[in-house]
Amino acid sequence: MRRSHFVSLVLVVAFAAASLVGVLSAGWRPVLGVQLQGGVEVVLRPADEISDEQFERAIEIIRNRVDAIGVAEPDITRQGTQVVIQLPGVKDKQRAVDLIGQTAELRFRPVINMFDPYDPVQLAAVKEAMDPNQEDGSDNESSVETTEPQLPEISLSEVLTPPQQDEASATVVLLGSGGQAGFILAPAPLTGEVIAEAAATFQGQWIVNVSFNDEGAVLFDQMAAANYERQVAIVLDGVVESAPTINATEFNGRAVVSGSFDEAEAKNLALVLRFGALPVEFERDDVRTVSATLGEGTLRAGVIAGLVGLALVGLYMLLYYRLLGLVAICSLATSGAILWSIIAWLGESRGLALTLAGATGIIVSIGVQVDSNIVYYERIKEEVRRGRAVRSAADGSFRAAYSTIIWADLASLIGAGVLYQLTSGTVRGFALYLGITTLIDLAVSFFFMRPLVILVARRLVGEHPSRLGVSKKVQEVPS
Amino acid sequence: MSFSLRALYRGEHSWDFIGVSRRVLAGSALVVLICVAAIFVRGLNLGIEFEGGGVWEIPAVSEVTTDDLRDAASDAGMSDARVQRISGGEDFFRVRGELAINSSAESVVSELAQVARVDAEMISTRTVSPSFGDEVAGKARRALIVFLILIAVYLTLRFEWKMALGALVAVAHDIAFTVGIYAIFQFEISPATVVAFLTIMGYSLYDTIVVFDRVKDNERSLSAKSRMTYADLANVSLNQVIMRSVNTSITSVLPVLSLLVVGSLALGATSLQEFAIALLVGLIVGSYSSLFVAMPVVAQLKRRESHWVEQERSAGVLGQSNAIEDAAAVLAADRYDRSSPPRPRKKGRKR
Numbered sequence: 001m002r003r004s005h006f007v008s009l010v011l012v013v014a015f016a017a018a019s020l021v022g023v024l025s026a027g028w029r030p031v032l033g034v035q036l037q038g039g040v041e042v043v044l045r046p047a048d049e050i051s052d053e054q055f056e057r058a059i060e061i062i063r064n065r066v067d068a069i070g071v072a073e074p075d076i077t078r079q080g081t082q083v084v085i086q087l088p089g090v091k092d093k094q095r096a097v098d099l100i101g102q103t104a105e106l107r108f109r110p111v112i113n114m115f116d117p118y119d120p121v122q123l124a125a126v127k128e129a130m131d132p133n134q135e136d137g138s139d140n141e142s143s144v145e146t147t148e149p150q151l152p153e154i155s156l157s158e159v160l161t162p163p164q165q166d167e168a169s170a171t172v173v174l175l176g177s178g179g180q181a182g183f184i185l186a187p188a189p190l191t192g193e194v195i196a197e198a199a200a201t202f203q204g205q206w207i208v209n210v211s212f213n214d215e216g217a218v219l220f221d222q223m224a225a226a227n228y229e230r231q232v233a234i235v236l237d238g239v240v241e242s243a244p245t246i247n248a249t250e251f252n253g254r255a256v257v258s259g260s261f262d263e264a265e266a267k268n269l270a271l272v273l274r275f276g277a278l279p280v281e282f283e284r285d286d287v288r289t290v291s292a293t294l295g296e297g298t299l300r301a302g303v304i305a306g307l308v309g310l311a312l313v314g315l316y317m318l319l320y321y322r323l324l325g326l327v328a329i330c331s332l333a334t335s336g337a338i339l340w341s342i343i344a345w346l347g348e349s350r351g352l353a354l355t356l357a358g359a360t361g362i363i364v365s366i367g368v369q370v371d372s373n374i375v376y377y378e379r380i381k382e383e384v385r386r387g388r389a390v391r392s393a394a395d396g397s398f399r400a401a402y403s404t405i406i407w408a409d410l411a412s413l414i415g416a417g418v419l420y421q422l423t424s425g426t427v428r429g430f431a432l433y434l435g436i437t438t439l440i441d442l443a444v445s446f447f448f449m450r451p452l453v454i455l456v457a458r459r460l461v462g463e464h465p466s467r468l469g470v471s472k473k474v475q476e477v478p479s
Numbered sequence: 480m481s482f483s484l485r486a487l488y489r490g491e492h493s494w495d496f497i498g499v500s501r502r503v504l505a506g507s508a509l510v511v512l513i514c515v516a517a518i519f520v521r522g523l524n525l526g527i528e529f530e531g532g533g534v535w536e537i538p539a540v541s542e543v544t545t546d547d548l549r550d551a552a553s554d555a556g557m558s559d560a561r562v563q564r565i566s567g568g569e570d571f572f573r574v575r576g577e578l579a580i581n582s583s584a585e586s587v588v589s590e591l592a593q594v595a596r597v598d599a600e601m602i603s604t605r606t607v608s609p610s611f612g613d614e615v616a617g618k619a620r621r622a623l624i625v626f627l628i629l630i631a632v633y634l635t636l637r638f639e640w641k642m643a644l645g646a647l648v649a650v651a652h653d654i655a656f657t658v659g660i661y662a663i664f665q666f667e668i669s670p671a672t673v674v675a676f677l678t679i680m681g682y683s684l685y686d687t688i689v690v691f692d693r694v695k696d697n698e699r700s701l702s703a704k705s706r707m708t709y710a711d712l713a714n715v716s717l718n719q720v721i722m723r724s725v726n727t728s729i730t731s732v733l734p735v736l737s738l739l740v741v742g743s744l745a746l747g748a749t750s751l752q753e754f755a756i757a758l759l760v761g762l763i764v765g766s767y768s769s770l771f772v773a774m775p776v777v778a779q780l781k782r783r784e785s786h787w788v789e790q791e792r793s794a795g796v797l798g799q800s801n802a803i804e805d806a807a808a809v810l811a812a813d814r815y816d817r818s819s820p821p822r823p824r825k826k827g828r829k830r
Contacts, residue, residue, distance in 0.1 A: 043611070093600065094585055285611040286528070287584065289604045294536065305742035309734030316729060357674050360754045363738060364678050367731025367762075368685070374730070375689065378723040386811060400696060407637060408688045414629050415681045422622035425615070426670040427677065434681070
């Protein structure tokens with residue numbers, strides 16, 4: 001009996017310490033939410049009813065855009081009919097908001113030329129071709145002379161068209177979807193709005209059938225006539241998804257895109273064509289930008305308030321329960337170590353940020369955690385007053401106390417589960433951390449608090465109930 | 480009945496909770512009535528999350544007045560902007576208003592930044608579409624209904640339906656009271672406040688379950704021959720758990736109080752304040768209601784059961800002076816009866 005308590009105690013402490021040390025040495029830190037470090041939070045909702053498939057595709061597009069901005073820990077989740085995008089710590093906030101909200105537009109651009117984005121000589125040639133100052137005056141001879149010495153200075157980003165200048169009416173330089181090929185592209189004569197339907201089918205090989213609306217059929221034929229036997233790029237969000245060669249001039253509103261597609265590639269292209277064609281328009285339900293100073297202020301206030309609160313609780317427990325108060329403080333510390341590890345792990349592996357609401361859930365849970373101690377201690381004190389010896393009271397009261405703790409915690413878990421499933425945003429973040437801390441409470445109460453209390457009762461309290469905060473006047477000790 | 484703290488600490492107190500319960504319940508009902516009336520008369524001060532619109536927070540670093548900022552906001556296309564200066568810890572201006580249809584949030588930011596002579600990056604913004612609030616409120620309402628149904632089922636299975644009813648009455652009491660406070664003082668309601676209301680519900684239920692658990696436990700340990708009314712049983716149980724309730728309330732309130740005092744007054748983080756006020760009120764009311772609302776309601780329901788009516792009649796015939804203390808002794812005796820072989824020396828009297 002005694003040994004098993006000791007083992008349980010050692011195991012819990014070892015587990016808590018190991019996870020904390022592991023997390024710290026791996027350099028994992030909790031990811032802080034937008035309200036705690038500044039950044040951008042956007043909630044988007046599709047303006048019209050859209051299918052799940054369209055929704056997933058739209059989220060994929062948003063994710064690509066966010067990656068392009070270069071945010072360290074973006075969190076993009078679908079919550080019911082909304083997309084919640086959190087970009088903690090993002091620098092240029094306004095640009096981020098603009099970029100995310102944009103409607104995806106599919107464009108068809110005739111290909112002027114292709115180049116290898118890793119070849120400096122070709123990059124130099126592209127830069128020169130695109131430079132408006134040299135377009136008129138330069139002849140072949142002088143260009144050869146000037147490009148050679150400039151070689152090392154030209155990087156890919158200098159050549160590519162920045163997203164702000166990627167207008168339908170401009171000549172642009174863009175990359176293919178894998179970044180393996182560069183394209184110089186002419187202005188777009190038509191956009192994805194003219195596509196009526198696109199589907200991938202298998203006819204000896206994978207192909208994509210595209211049909212256009214009436215206006216599109218005319219425009220597409222015009223473009224085909226002008227670019228016969230040349231490539232036309234299908235561009236979505238500044239990325240060339242495919243660049244098929246036009247091999248006819250009359251399409252009558254139907255086109256077939258063929259190539260060496262595998263099934264996944266063909267289906268993806270059909271999706272791009274279809275949803276580029278039916279741009280999913282998003283309404284901005286909620287846009288929040290938090291300046292870094294405000295975020296830091298809130299974080300500092302929260303941390304200080306939390307620490308002061310903890311100190312007060314610890315002091316009160318010590319005054320009221322004496323030695324048992326010390327046990328309560330140890331339980332809190334153990335739970336704290338485990339909680340920190342879980343938050344850091346969630347941030348690292350899921351990109352899940354600790355929000356202000358989540359932090360509040362944790363502060364509230366201090367009360368619940370301490371309550372588990374109080375329920376148990378009050379039972380012990382009651383038994384001791386009734387005349388039981390401290391050691392047997394500590395052993396005997398746990399069952400009844402833990403049953404109370406389980407039933408009460410179960411109600412909290414039901415609440416956390418319902419809120420997590422049925423709400424979004426702030427409330428959901430709160431529910432998550434409430435649930436996590438309640439589970440930790442159940443585990444720590446059983447595997448840590450109980451054995452420690454029993455050990456303390458045996459070793460340190462013995463025949464001195466006053467060390468538990470029970471008044472000396474014990475009425476009657478049963479034989 | 481003595482109200483000495485010393486007795487409380489030593490566990491020698493025996494308060495008659497149920498005896499005064501009719502008056503306490505009537506008082507609580509009156510307060511709830513006032514709160515509900517306040518909600519209807521004064522209405523709730525809903526934040527932009529529920530009404531739509533925008534909020535801009537500008538650090539006060541230069542010599543600029545609220546009037547300057549109001550003019551700037553109206554230049555950017557906001558007709559009814561409200562500007563507040565919020566000091567204490569960090570000093571900043573808060574501009575709130577509806578955005579005109581043809582103006583953009585960006586133009587407001589740049590206009591305000593120019594007037595306040597700060598970098599646009601320093602301004603925190605929040606814009607919400609009007610339909611968003613309906614959705615948030617709708618979701619919260621649905622979650623609330625599902626939660627209450629599940630809790631009712633859970634408590635009925637774990638205890639009995641009368642206790643489920645008592646717990647829900649207590650929860651309704653707590654929410655009405657807290658929301659009433661928000662209506663009376665016109666504090667702003669945001670999603671953060673909603674989170675706080677939900678916490679209060681969870682906390683109140685948690686507290687009530689602890690009380691009910693003890694009553695059930697005591698009821699089970701009563702032997703068939705014991706004479707005890709339900710009111711006595713409830714009183715003994717409440718006296719047993721009151722110190723737990725008091726201590727838990729204190730330890731739960733301390734962090735929240737520190738959030739309120741340190742967080743918002745000293746450091747000026749207003750977003751923390753939103754949570755803290757509702758939580759503080761709710762935590763205190765929640766502990767009160769599990770002792771003085773939930774259990775009395777259950778006691779009123781239970782004493783009508785035939786078994787307890789009979790107990791009450793026989794107790795009435797005998798007549799007694801120290802009902803609660805006697806009942807505690809009976810309970811203690813019955814508990815020893817169950818847990819160990821009969822002892823020659825029993826505590827308490829048996830009648």
